Amino acid sequence: MMNESHWTDVDRYASELLVKPAAPLLAALEASNAAGLPPISVSAPQGKFLMLLAQTIGARRILEVGTLAGYSAIWLAQALGPGGQLVTLEKDPLHAKVARENIARAGFADVVDVRVGPALETLIAMAGTLTAPFDLIFIDADKPSYPLYLPLAVAMSRVGTLIVADNVVRKGAVIDAVSADPRVQGVRQFNELVANHPRLDATLLQTVGSKGYDGFTLARVAR
Ligand code: SAH
Ligand code: DHB
Ligand code: MG
Secondary structure (H helix, E strand, C coil), rough: CCCCHHHHHHHHHHHHHHHHHHHHHHHHHHHHHHHHCCHHHCCCCHHHHHHHHHHEEEEEEEEEEECCCCHHHHHHHHCCCCEEEEEEEECHHHHHHHHHHHHCCCCCCCCCCEEEEHHHHHHHHHHHHHHCCCCEEEEEHHHHHHHHHHHHCCCCCCCCCCCEECCHHHHHHHHHHCCCCHHHHHHHHHHHHHHHHCCCCEEEEEEEEECCCEEEEEECCCC
């Protein structure tokens, strides 16, 4: 009973009872599937978790690394008050196109800025010209590059900024120090950089659900 299909059933229960994704979120997943994008968006309960986190800290500026079809971006955009902004980075032009359509259908075309290109290049350019820090940064792109994204995320933060990273447990493989999987090594290095960073207080939360067994690292810029 306590297997992956049960986790999916409980995610459905949570979604129907509590999460209740708005129609544009369902449409975004349908459009993502129809366009052949991989089914690797955050789950609905995870998306709402991100939205509630952003609302709880009163986020007005959000940065996302890894857009895919814009599903998590729409959840996060729903947390923004008037004048809020979300910048989301995506290297794949097709993903960006599908995301822009989904984001427009959700009514957030003027709130969400999808920037196409390798995130590392975009982040370096952004860090050099930034006028205001981000309040929340969600890292969810290529896992081997997470260690490169972290210092740039911190550079675009202020005290109180929350940095959230997806897929850091990887079915538990994160504790395999000799894993040959570059994604595992990427999230391991990321977690170590977070742990050793003088400005960050952090935790790691394991998750199960329709996306299997995985987890989030949450780090707050504390000083
Ligand atoms: N955050 C999304 C899922 C992102 S999936 C959601 O939950 O809805 C990861 C995305 O990162 C993919 O669309 C992939 O194309 C993109 N990506 C991978 N490498 C990248 C890179 N170097 N720069 C920017 N985006 C990248
Ligand atoms: C993958 C990427 C993700 O961001 C995710 O949530 C799940 C899977 C992947 O690259 O396989
Ligand atoms: Mg992810």
